[in-house]
Amino acid sequence: MSAAPGHQQGRESPDVVVCPDGPLLLRGDHLVEAADGSRHRTTRPVSAICRCGKTGRSPWCDGTHKLLRG
Amino acid sequence: MVSGEVDVALPAGADADHEDRQIALWALYELHYGGFEDVDDDLEWHPTLLTLRHQLEGVFLAELRERYVAPESTEPFAEQLFAYIAGIDGPSLARFVQRNATRDQALDVLRARSVYQLKEADPTTWAIPRISGAAKVALVELQYDEYGAGVPDKQHSHLFAQGLAACRLDPAYGAYVDDVPVEVLELNNGLSFLGLHRRWRGAAMGFLAAFEATSSLPARQMAQGLRRLGLAEEMAYYYDEHIEADAVHEQLAVRQICAPVVAEHPELVDDVFFGAFTCVDLENRLAQALLDGWAA
Numbered sequence A: 001m002s003a004a005p006g007h008q009q010g011r012e013s014p015d016v017v018v019c020p021d022g023p024l025l026l027r028g029d030h031l032v033e034a035a036d037g038s039r040h041r042t043t044r045p046v047s048a049i050c051r052c053g054k055t056g057r058s059p060w061c062d063g064t065h066k067l068l069r070g
Numbered sequence B: 001m002v003s004g005e006v007d008v009a010l011p012a013g014a015d016a017d018h019e020d021r022q023i024a025l026w027a028l029y030e031l032h033y034g035g036f037e038d039v040d041d042d043l044e045w046h047p048t049l050l051t052l053r054h055q056l057e058g059v060f061l062a063e064l065r066e067r068y069v070a071p072e073s074t075e076p077f078a079e080q081l082f083a084y085i086a087g088i089d090g091p092s093l094a095r096f097v098q099r100n101a102t103r104d105q106a107l108d109v110l111r112a113r114s115v116y117q118l119k120e121a122d123p124t125t126w127a128i129p130r131i132s133g134a135a136k137v138a139l140v141e142l143q144y145d146e147y148g149a150g151v152p153d154k155q156h157s158h159l160f161a162q163g164l165a166a167c168r169l170d171p172a173y174g175a176y177v178d179d180v181p182v183e184v185l186e187l188n189n190g191l192s193f194l195g196l197h198r199r200w201r202g203a204a205m206g207f208l209a210a211f212e213a214t215s216s217l218p219a220r221q222m223a224q225g226l227r228r229l230g231l232a233e234e235m236a237y238y239y240d241e242h243i244e245a246d247a248v249h250e251q252l253a254v255r256q257i258c259a260p261v262v263a264e265h266p267e268l269v270d271d272v273f274f275g276a277f278t279c280v281d282l283e284n285r286l287a288q289a290l291l292d293g294w295a296a
Helices: B011-015 B018-030 B041-045 B047-067 B077-087 B093-099 B103-117 B133-146 B156-166 B182-196 B198-213 B216-228 B233-264 B266-295
Strands: A016-018 A024-027 A031-033 A039-041 A046-049
Touching: A016 B233, A024 B233, A046 B133, A046 B233, B018 B047, B018 B182, B041 B047, B047 B182, B047 B266, B077 B198, B077 B233, B077 B266, B093 B103, B093 B216, B093 B266, B103 B156, B103 B182, B103 B266, B133 B198, B133 B233, B156 B233, B182 B198, B182 B266, B198 B233, B198 B266, B216 B233, B233 B266
Parallel strands: none
Antiparallel strands: A016 A024, A024 A046, A031 A039
């Protein structure tokens, strides 16, 4: 597919964003398999996947990582 | 019907007492949202009312600026903004609801919240045409989620209205505006003021970042408190939704909206922090007002 007129390379938003000391942001629709093998369909334009392992709403981030900071 | 001829005693604008000023500002801002059944829609842009609004905003802004405490450092930006927001002390209404609130006190919180939550996300939408590039795209993604991500019944304002009705409270827009402490109007007016002024777009985005970054964990406490009190599951669900939504939105707001805004316009850094402070400051004032009211 050719680029739209005026489109600049590298200006698109990333599909996956690793947030320092925070979750993984996922852009778009995905089927996410949690650590326990359960599967979850994303429902938002952008979703946050837990990276600290302490969320109460796996696989989604619930902000718990903020309580773990020393 | 209020229309056509507008007679405003302008000098009273700046001199009226604090509560009158906030009520007047709130009413003037509402002309830009849903308006009033008995007020002429053309008054939204009436020069006399805009002049009065300008005077009231001047007094309000001076109050906000006077309380603002600038950050010691703004680099690295995202980490400093998160730390700055977390570092502003204040009473936690959500923790009180989680552990101690009576049923009536929890309902007071919901009445106070209803003034904003029934137009949730609307004031921030004013800022969309005022920012550009990746920040604008991320703001629209965030707002799309607030507005139900394509499903009208999942709009956050609708979820809150359903929660109110299930708690046997009035879900009509503005139903409790006469009953809530003036600090509720301050919070709403702060959002509207920053959203409606392009000059304060950086602060509007900072306000958004702080709002989202102080929402996810308190939403969990609110949900637990509402369930502890046996209040309607629909309202607890509203807060459940915000645990996950705002864990996304805080990252979007700080890293994908505020960060590119200040990368493009470094002169807006202090405005972003001012907006973040103002959000927490106005939330703290509201929390203190409710807690003091119950203690009295």
